[in-house]
Amino acid sequence: MDNLLSYIPFSSSLSEEEGKEVLNNIKSLSFKKGEKVNPAGECSGFIIIHSGQLKVYSLSEDGREITLFRLFERDLCIFTASCLLKDIDFSVNILSEEDSECVLIPTFIVDKIRRKNIGVSSYICSVLSVHLSDLMWLIDQILNKRLDSRLAAYLCEEADLKGTYSLKITHEEAAHHLGSRREVITRTLSYLEKEGEVELRRGEIEIKNIERLSLRAKDSLR
C-alpha cells in the first residue's frame, strides 16, 4: 500500500503523519473505457490517475460537447473536488477515455491538508494555473483558428497518444471534441482527404501524410 503514495504528485510535501492519513483514507478506483467518472457536481475528492486517460468536458444545452481538459498518468483531477475550489460550482462532465486505474483522496483529507501544508497548496495553485492557461489557449483556438487546423491538431495529438496512424475516431467524436457539428467535420475531413493528408474508412481515419497534417496543425499551410 505504501507505494500508492508515490503516485501522488505532491507526496514529497507531505509530513509523515499526513502521509499516513492519506494512505489510511485513499481509495482505488477503476473505470472502464467510456465510463462516466463522476456524477456532475459530486464532490468526492481529488482523483489521481495511475494509468489510463480522463476527459473533462462541458455540455451545452443542445447536447454539444467540448473537451476542456485531458488528464493523463499522474495527473490530478481537481474537478471531482470542486466544492473546495472557489466558484467552480457548475457541473463539468468527466469520462474515462481508456480503461483507467485511479486513486481517490477524499475531500475532507484534501481540505485538511491544504489548509496547513504550503507545498500542497502551491501544488493545487500550479494545477489551477496550468488549467487556466489551457483554457486561454482553447479560447484562442475557438476564436482564431480555422477548423481544418484544429482538426489536424486533434488528429496529430491522437496519433501521438495512440501510437498509430489508423485512428478509430468517428466524425461524431471529432465534432464533440472540437465543439463543432458532425456535418462540418465530415466536410473538413473530405477536404483533408482531397489534400492527401488522410484517408477515410468506415469508423476509421488513416493519416497518410503526417508532415503536411502537422504543418496544417501549426496553421502554416497556405
Add this chain to the structure above:
Amino acid sequence: MDNLLSYIPFSSSLSEEEGKEVLNNIKSLSFKKGEKVNPAGECSGFIIIHSGQLKVYSLSEDGREITLFRLFERDLCIFTASCLLKDIDFSVNILSEEDSECVLIPTFIVDKIRRKNIGVSSYICSVLSVHLSDLMWLIDQILNKRLDSRLAAYLCEEADLKGTYSLKITHEEAAHHLGSRREVITRTLSYLEKEGEVELRRGEIEIKNIERLSLRAKDSLR
C-alpha cells in the same frame, strides 16, 4: 502609508514583518482611461486596484480582441506577475478601462511571501479558481449562446457599471469585447433596435427597454 495595506485583499494573512516588507516595497500606479497597463510578458508584480477598472484581453493574429476578465476595485491582477504562475507564459494584454489608481507589489516580494504564507498561497489559489470558472463560462458563452444574447448581456452589464442607459460604446468596441466583427455587431444591434430594445445614435447606444434586454441576456426571449 499604513492604510495602503488595507487595500490588499490578503492583508489579514500577513505577519507584522511581512506587512512591513510589503509596505516598504509597494508602489502606487496611476493609469489613464485607455492606457496600456503592462507591456505583454512583463512580470512586474501583483497589481491591486484601488479605484477604476482593468480589462484583461487576448488578441488574435488578425487583430481581433476578446475580453477574458474585467477587474474592479480591490481585485488582484495576477497576470502582471505571470512569471510566478505555472504555464501562464503567453501574453495577455491589460488595459485601463477607466482612470485607475492601483498599487503594485513587486514580484520578488510576492514570490517570497507566497512560499511561506499559506493564507497568501490560498488566496492566489482562489483567484486562479475564480478565473478558471470565468473562462469556463466564457467558453460556454462563445459556443452555445447566440450573439444577440451575449450582446444584450454586455449592454446590461455596461449600463449597470456606468449607472446610465446612454452607453458610449462604438460597434467596434462591442465587437472587440465579444470576439466578433463590427459588421456582425451592427447587424445584431439593428435587430435589437427593431425590437425596440435599444436606439442607435452616433457613438452611442441608448437602452430603451431594459426588461426585454435583460430577458434576452438570460436567453429567454423567443
